[in-house]
Amino acid sequence: MSFLTYFINGLSLGSIYAIIALGYTMVYGIAKMLNFAHGDFIMVGCYVVFTIVSTMGLPPLAGIVVSMLICTVIGVVTEKIAYKPLRNAGSPLAVLITAIGVSYFLQNAALLIFGADTKAFSSVISWEGLNLAGGQLKIQGVTIITIVVSLLILAALQTFIYKTKSGQAMLAVSEDKGAASLMGINVNKTISLTFAIGSALAAIAGVLMCSAYPSLTPYTGAMPGIKAFVAAVLGGIGSIPGAMIGGLILGIIEILGKTYISSQLSDAIVFGILVIVLLVKPTGILGKNIQEKV
Amino acid sequence: MKNKKVSSVTKNEWITYAIVIVLYIICEIMIKTGVMSSHMKGLLVPICYYAIVAVGLNLCVGILGELSLGHAGFMCVGAYSSALFSFTMQDTMPTAPRFFIAFIIGIAVSALFGFLIGIPVLRLNGDYLAIVTLAFGEIIKNVFNAIYLGIDGSGVHFSLKDMMSMGMDLATGKIIINGAQGITGTPSNSNFTIAVIVLLLSIAVVQNLVHSRDGRAVMAIRDNRIAAESNGINITKYKMLAFTISAAIAGAAGVLFSHNISTLTASSQYFGYNMSIMILVYVVLGGIGNIRGSVIAAAILYLLPELLRGLSDYRMLIYSIVLIAVMLLNWAPGARKFRAQKMQEIQTFIGRRREK
Secondary structure (H helix, E strand, O other): OHHHHHHHHHHHHHHHHHHHHHHHHHHHHHHOOOOOOHHHHHHHHHHHHHHHHHHOOOOHHHHHHHHHHHHHHHHHHHHHHHHHHHOOOOOHHHHHHHHHHHHHHHHHHHHHHHOOOOEEOOOOOOOOEEEEOOOOEEEEHHHHHHHHHHHHHHHHHHHHHHHOHHHHHHHHHHHOHHHHHHOOOOHHHHHHHHHHHHHHHHHHHHHHHHHHOOEEOOOOOHHHHHHHHHHHHHHOOOOHHHHHHHHHHHHHHHHHHHHHHOOOOHHHHHHHHHHHHHHHOOOOOOOOOOOOOO | OHHHHHHOOOHHHHHHHHHHHHHHHHHHHHHHOOOOOHHHHHHHHHHHHHHHHHHHHHHHHHHOOOOOOOHHHHHHHHHHHHHHHHHHHOOOOOHHHHHHHHHHHHHHHHHHHHHHHHHHHOOOOHHHHHHHHHHHHHHHHHHHHHOEEEEEOOEEEEEOOOOHHHOOOOOOOEEEEEHHHOEEOOOOOOOHHHHHHHHHHHHHHHHHHHOOHHHHHHHHHHHOHHHHHHOOOOHHHHHHHHHHHHHHHHHHHHHHHHOOOOEEOOOHHHHOHHHHHHHHHHHHHHOOOOHHHHHHHHHHHHHHHHHHHHHHHHHHHHHHHHHHHHHHHHHOHHHHHHHHHHHHHHHHHHHHHHHO
C-alpha cells in the first residue's frame, strides 16, 4: 500500500507541475519565448493568498479569486512593458534576459514587502481526505483536490482552445503570426490573453502548492518554475496535453526517486530522465517534428 | 602567407589586453597605496573568475551560437577536481607546482566533462539545448552535493548516502568530501595577479580561436548550419571543439574559485542554474560574440550590487530594473529606431551649424 500512497503523492505533485507547465507551454507556443519569470508568478499568487487568508482573515475563496486577478494583471503588465517591445528584437536571448530581470524584480519586490523569513502557510483546503482499504491507504484532501483541479483545467483549456474564437485565434497565432494578422486576428490581444490565462494558472498552482507544502519564501517559485519548464519540454513544448503528461511523469519520478533511491539525488534523477527522453526524442513526448529548410 | 597570420591579431584585440592590464595596474597601485578597502580587495579575484567564465560562455553563445545554461556546472567540476587534488597533496607538495598541476587537472577534467556532455547535447538545437545543459548543470551540482569521500588506513571510502555508510574509521581517517558540506580546508592560493594572468590567457585562447581556420568554421556553423555542412565542414567536430574549450575555460575559473575560499560547497548560490543565468547575463549585456564586452560587463555587473550596498534593501531591486532597462534600450526595435533618428537629427544639426 505504501507504494500506492507515494504514487498518489507523486500524481499530486505532478498535477501542480502540470498546471504551471500549461502556462509555460502556452506562452512558448504563442509568443515563442521562455517566460523565466513564470515561476515567480506562482510565488506572487502564494503571497497574495497568504495576505488575504492568514493576515486579513477573509475566506479562502476570496483569496484565490484575488490572487488570480492580481497574477493576471501582473502577467499582462509584464508582457506589455517588458516583453512586447522586444518581440521583433531578432535575438531570442534579449527577451530571455529581460524575463530573468523580471524574475529578479518580483523576487526582490517580495523580499522587500514580506521579508526574507519563511511564512507558515495554513492550507486553504480544510478537507481531511479519504481513508481507503480499511485505513491502510490514506489520501489527503489536498492531494485529491489538486489532481481533480488539474484535470478540470486541462479539460477547460482544451475546450477553450478548440471551441472558442479566441482559442482558434491562439492556434492561428502559434502557427504563423504574420499570416494570422493578415487574416484579421489581433496578435497583440491574443498574446495578452495567453499571458493572462498562463498567469491565472500560475496563481492556482501557487495556492495548491502552498497548501501541500506549507512554507513560503520569496524564492518559493524558482525551483517549481524550472521543474515545470522541464515538464513542458519533456511533454513537447507548445503542446497542452504534453505539458500535462510531462508534469505528471516528473512529479511521480520525483516522489518515487526521493523515496526509493536517494532524497539528495532526486533532482538529478528528474533531470537525468529529461536528458534521456530528449536524446531519444528531441522534441519531447508529444512534440511535433519541424522540417528544417535552408 | 606567414606574415598575414601574425597581423591577424588585430589592433582591436590588443585593446582588450590593454584594458585588462591597465585596470590591473590601477588596482595594484590602489592596493599598494592602501586606497582600496579590504572589502573591495576581496572582490578582485571573484571579478576575474566571473569574467573568465563569461569569456568561456561567450565562446559557446556568441561564436558557436549555442545557448548553454550549464556553465556553472563546468565551473563546479573544475573547482571540485582541483580542490580534491590540492587538498590531498597539501602536505606533500610545494605550493607553486601543486597549484599549477591543480590548474591542469581542473581544466582537463572540465574539458572532459564538456566533451562527454557535448556528445549527446550538441545534437539538439536552440531552446532544447539550453534546457539540457541546464539539466546537466543541475545534475552535476546535485551529485557533488551527495558525494561522501574519505580516506583512512585501509584505503579510500566512498558513499552517495551519508557519512556513516562509508564504513571508514572516523578517528584515524580524514574526510575529504563531506556531502553538502563540501571540501573544507582547501589551500587558498588564488590571488589577483594569478587571476588576471588566467583571464588574459583565456581571452587569448578565445580570440586566437576566432581568427583561426577552425574558428571561422565554427562561425560558419553558427551563421548557417546547413550551408556550412554542404560546404564540407564537419559540424560535429567543430561544435565539440568550441564547446569543450568553452567548458575548459569555465573549469579554469572553477580552479580559481576553489582556491579562493576556504570551504567549497556545491550550493545553488555558486553553481546552480541561477549562476549560469547570471553569467549569461554578463555575456548578453556585454554583447554576444564580443569578448571585451563580456569582461567589462562581468566586472561592472558584479560590482553593481556591491556599489549599491549603501541602498542595502533596494539594491537587488534596482539591479533588476537596470537589467530590464538596459535590455529594452539596447534591443527593442522601437528604441533602436528612436536612437538612430535622434543621432541623425544631431548630425544634421551639427552639419547645419557648420554650413553657417
